[in-house]
Amino acid sequence: MKRIVEFTVNGEARDMAVDACCSLLDALRDDVGLTGTKKGCDVGDCGACTVIIDGEPVNACLVLAVEAEGRSVETVEGLQPGVDTLHPLQDAFMRHGASQCGFCTPGILMMAKKLLDDNPHPTDEDIRFGLSGNICRCTGYTKIFDAIRFAAREMEAARS
Amino acid sequence: MNMTTPIEQREFKIVGKSVKRDDVLEKVTGEAQYTGDIKLPGMLHGKIKRAAIAHARIKSIDVSKALAYPGVKAVLTHETVPRVLHYGSPHPRSASCTKDQYILDDKVRFWGEGVAAVAAISEEIADEALDLIEVEYDALPAVFEPEEAAQPGAPLIHEVGPGGNLVLDPVRVNRGDVDKGFAEADFVLEGTFAGGRPHPAYMEPNVCVADWDGSNKLTFWTSTQTSFMVRGILAEVLGLPLTKVRVLVDHMGGGFGAKQDLFQHEFLCALLAKETRRPVKMEFTRHETFVAGRSRHPCKIWLKQGFKNDGTLVARDMKLVYDSGAYGSHGPGVTIVGTTAATSLYRCENVRLEGRCVYTNTPINGAFRGYGVVQSYYALDIQMDEAAERLGMDPAELKLKNVVRAGDIAPSGHPIIGHGLEICLQHGIDVLDWKALWNRDRTPDPKRPHIRKGWGIGCEMHGSSAYPGIKEQGNATVKVNEDGTVTLLTGAAGLGTGAHTALAQIVAEELGVRFEDVGVIHGDTDVVPWDIGAFASHTTYLVGTAAKMAAGKVRASVLARAAMKLQVSPEEIDLSEGKVFLIAEPDRCMTVSEAMGPSRGIPAANIVANGTYEPTKSYSFAAHFTEVDVDTETGIVEVRRVVPVHDVGRVIHPIAAEGQIEGGIQQGIGHTLTEDYVIDKKTGRSLNAGLVDYKMPLSMDMPDIETIILEAAPDPGGPWGAKGVGEDPIIAIGPSIANAIHDAIGVRFHHYPITPEDILKALREKGA
Numbered sequence: 001m002k003r004i005v006e007f008t009v010n011g012e013a014r015d016m017a018v019d020a021c022c023s024l025l026d027a028l029r030d031d032v033g034l035t036g037t038k039k040g041c042d043v044g045d046c047g048a049c050t051v052i053i054d055g056e057p058v059n060a061c062l063v064l065a066v067e068a069e070g071r072s073v074e075t076v077e078g079l080q081p082g083v084d085t086l087h088p089l090q091d092a093f094m095r096h097g098a099s100q101c102g103f104c105t106p107g108i109l110m111m112a113k114k115l116l117d118d119n120p121h122p123t124d125e126d127i128r129f130g131l132s133g134n135i136c137r138c139t140g141y142t143k144i145f146d147a148i149r150f151a152a153r154e155m156e157a158a159r160s
Numbered sequence: 161m162n163m164t165t166p167i168e169q170r171e172f173k174i175v176g177k178s179v180k181r182d183d184v185l186e187k188v189t190g191e192a193q194y195t196g197d198i199k200l201p202g203m204l205h206g207k208i209k210r211a212a213i214a215h216a217r218i219k220s221i222d223v224s225k226a227l228a229y230p231g232v233k234a235v236l237t238h239e240t241v242p243r244v245l246h247y248g249s250p251h252p253r254s255a256s257c258t259k260d261q262y263i264l265d266d267k268v269r270f271w272g273e274g275v276a277a278v279a280a281i282s283e284e285i286a287d288e289a290l291d292l293i294e295v296e297y298d299a300l301p302a303v304f305e306p307e308e309a310a311q312p313g314a315p316l317i318h319e320v321g322p323g324g325n326l327v328l329d330p331v332r333v334n335r336g337d338v339d340k341g342f343a344e345a346d347f348v349l350e351g352t353f354a355g356g357r358p359h360p361a362y363m364e365p366n367v368c369v370a371d372w373d374g375s376n377k378l379t380f381w382t383s384t385q386t387s388f389m390v391r392g393i394l395a396e397v398l399g400l401p402l403t404k405v406r407v408l409v410d411h412m413g414g415g416f417g418a419k420q421d422l423f424q425h426e427f428l429c430a431l432l433a434k435e436t437r438r439p440v441k442m443e444f445t446r447h448e449t450f451v452a453g454r455s456r457h458p459c460k461i462w463l464k465q466g467f468k469n470d471g472t473l474v475a476r477d478m479k480l481v482y483d484s485g486a487y488g489s490h491g492p493g494v495t496i497v498g499t500t501a502a503t504s505l506y507r508c509e510n511v512r513l514e515g516r517c518v519y520t521n522t523p524i525n526g527a528f529r530g531y532g533v534v535q536s537y538y539a540l541d542i543q544m545d546e547a548a549e550r551l552g553m554d555p556a557e558l559k560l561k562n563v564v565r566a567g568d569i570a571p572s573g574h575p576i577i578g579h580g581l582e583i584c585l586q587h588g589i590d591v592l593d594w595k596a597l598w599n600r601d602r603t604p605d606p607k608r609p610h611i612r613k614g615w616g617i618g619c620e621m622h623g624s625s626a627y628p629g630i631k632e633q634g635n636a637t638v639k640v641n642e643d644g645t646v647t648l649l650t651g652a653a654g655l656g657t658g659a660h661t662a663l664a665q666i667v668a669e670e671l672g673v674r675f676e677d678v679g680v681i682h683g684d685t686d687v688v689p690w691d692i693g694a695f696a697s698h699t700t701y702l703v704g705t706a707a708k709m710a711a712g713k714v715r716a717s718v719l720a721r722a723a724m725k726l727q728v729s730p731e732e733i734d735l736s737e738g739k740v741f742l743i744a745e746p747d748r749c750m751t752v753s754e755a756m757g758p759s760r761g762i763p764a765a766n767i768v769a770n771g772t773y774e775p776t777k778s779y780s781f782a783a784h785f786t787e788v789d790v791d792t793e794t795g796i797v798e799v800r801r802v803v804p805v806h807d808v809g810r811v812i813h814p815i816a817a818e819g820q821i822e823g824g825i826q827q828g829i830g831h832t833l834t835e836d837y838v839i840d841k842k843t844g845r846s847l848n849a850g851l852v853d854y855k856m857p858l859s860m861d862m863p864d865i866e867t868i869i870l871e872a873a874p875d876p877g878g879p880w881g882a883k884g885v886g887e888d889p890i891i892a893i894g895p896s897i898a899n900a901i902h903d904a905i906g907v908r909f910h911h912y913p914i915t916p917e918d919i920l921k922a923l924r925e926k927g928a
């Protein structure tokens with residue numbers, strides 16, 4: 001039996017009819033049509049489906065869609081501040097070669113956003129620890145670290 | 161192209177710059193469309209029933225309950241699919257393929273092999289229906305180790321092939337006189353080496369969508385590196401002309417070589433869609449990417465080499481046995497490439513090599529970055545380190561003495577161009593002050609006496625292109641549009657390397673337009689020129705040259721047209737940044753758009769050209785310098801620092817090239833220390849088919865990588881001397897780690913992965 005779930009996604013009120021056993025990941029991808037969030041394992045191992053719910057990063061594959069009721073979900077599609085502008089992290093990922101195949105990128109961007117929202121001046125160790133649940137198989141992480149450090153500086157400059 | 165063709169020099173405007181990759185904008189916004197994102201009206205979901213036995217005949221298979229299950233639309237078994245023997249690795253230009261697969265067979269050859277397929281209105285229903293399929297097996301004796309499988313009387317896994325569970329006849333290479341070489345040697349080193357079964361673990365699980373239209377044409381979206389091979393084999397097996405199969409691939413979530421087979425699920429997806437007359441999507445679970453995907457061939461190597469006391473290598477005798485798993489896939493290619501590679505790297509005039517590839521009742525091994533060479537060079541490089549130890553020499557010095565140089569015969573049979581490896585090695589020695597590093601005081605830090613530091617060097621070389629195993633062909637079509645923009649059509653897959661950006665840079669540079677004015681069309685076999693596939697580190701080298709050729713032709717056409725309009729001769733004008741101008745009078749100019757447009761009775765132009773390139777092969781080189789900490793209490797090896805020095809010829813996009821190197825190092829650290837896809841030796845079951853139990857290096861594990869790229873030995877076979885880079889890093893990093901571990905604790909390991917248990921056991925034995 002389907003249940004109607006009312007929630008906010010990227011600032012927009014939405015409802016969706018989902019089975020009780022449907023994961024938030026499948027609901028976002030199949031019912032809401034937001035396919036930016038990726039399914040790399042569906043069991044919480046890879047971090048490709050990281051989204052932010054009420055300010056906390058989660059693996060969307062481990063959350064039931066019905067649990068999103070009344071909550072606010074942020075996905076990669078909501079990261080751009082405007083149609084023609086990029087979030088500093090998005091811009092930094094482009095400049096620094098932090099995205100190769102791009103499949104882990106949405107999850108890593110969301111995790112990095114959370115990291116910088118909480119901690120605008122992360123140390124290298126903070127960045128490494130912050131991404132420890134996100135698998136990237138292409139980059140060796142080097143360029144991802146570069147991009148996050150760069151974005152942190154850009155965001156700091158924009159604030160001051 | 162003649163190997164002695166001089167490499168054109170010029171002031172580059174676009175090549176050599178890390179321009180913004182177009183594909184990455186879509187990737188950071190979430191708009192990039194991957195095959196799994198496709199949703200078609202009425203689409204069904206396919207799932208595969210997998211055998212829970214490693215070797216058996218199917219006695220009976222009853223699908224009646226599954227078919228009757230509400231929501232199930234079709235079930236296929238070996239009794240209902242076409243029975244066509246086909247290749248797993250569909251390289252149409254290779255003589256080394258083994259036709260040994262059926263879409264579904266009445267025999268199971270590994271635990272996890274598909275025996276039936278279901279299409280249903282949801283993934284859940286399809287999954288539930290799998291449990292309703294009843295299969296009765298007649299178990300057969302199974303073999304899980306190549307040595308065992310190669311014994312006379314071992315259970316035969318295939319009826320085809322040379323017999324004795326060999327995938328192909330043994331590969332033999334003989335140069336010089338090995339026996340004479342050993343007779344002249346002052347000392348001989350002999351050892352056995354073993355490589356594990358690393359899995360590529362690309363982030364995007366295999367996925368495809370099949371849709372047939374009313375004219376009986378199949379449209380097939382799939383995450384593949386080789387879309388034209390998928391088209392060819394699908395058409396052959398399904399009995400269709402190529403006009404009736406259209407293969408589409410937009411973005412791919414990685415492949416690393418392993419997505420260049422034609423997989424069982426791809427046939428089944430197409431057939432389920434045909435049966436139901438509805439689109440069908442089939443998406444692997446992560447578990448299935450291990451079980452039904454492809455891993456690197458485990459390999460056992462026996463290596464014996466003779467040396468003179470001055471370090472000269474005088475004889476090399478080597479036997480390699482690759483474990484193909486249950487099907488041939490890339491086994492023949494890997495065996496030929498990996499074995500033949502051992503003629504080179506370190507110079508030796510007397511070489512005798514024998515490579516075998518053997519079927520076992522284990523999941524299929526296929527192409528994976530490094531293609532057989534990871535295994536053979538691991539052995540060669542470690543034994544070179546041992547020779548240095550025996551001679552009391554600095555390993556850098558001995559490696560420098562023996563590395564291949566310009567004019568040496570490469571594994572391809574052609575002379576090597578340039579001193580790339582020597583230059584890389586020397587460069588690393590210089591920037592690290594290696595001599596001081598090697599002669600350092602090795603007393604452990606008294607504050608952390610259980611931590612032992614070590615440094616090691618690993619060398620490698622790798623060909624761009626699969627020549628001579630495959631006679632390659634690169635194709636590109638370049639069109640100039642009436643507004644002066646340019647469209648490049650290429651069949652090269654975009655598996656994440658940035659290849660399309662590099663190709664656009666090459667076109668813009670050669671043609672004389674701005675980078676942002678070049679658009680790339682790819683990923684549609686109905687539209688783009690035929691392509692061999694993205695593998696063998698060759699896209700920039702092979703397709704890049706074809707794109708340069710096509711761009712050169714359209715440039716000439718644009719210049720001819722502009723000359724007509726400017727009423728000058730084409731020799732008097734030049735084209736740069738989208739403007740045609742008189743060389744003597746640069747102010748007299750017109751845009752490409754103006755040149756293209758109609759005027760004074762001249763109709764608008766249709767300027768389009770193809771470039772076709774059939775290369776031999778170039779070699780790229782690398783020396784990796786690696787520092788490790790070995791914890792003698794836990795056995796954990798931490799890679800602290802890697803200085804990879806690579807020669808890739810002309811660099812087209814520095815950041816993308818660095819990204820290839822750094823990602824290759826990540827995967828190489830993995831297979832050397834922690835990654836091994838483990839198959840139970842009693843049952844053939846997969847023991848760690850998931851991303852937690854299969855342990856890859858992640859953000860907390862990665863060392864500092866200080867990448868150095870040299871344009872040491874440009875090769876005239878590539879655009880402005882560019883060579884490949886994709887596979888090189890994963891080959892050099894392994895032996896550098898093993899050699900560093902030896903430097904740290906004085907123990908030689910001949911296998912990978914080198915686990916903490918191995919370290920602790922060796923230290924206990926050493927202490928005893």
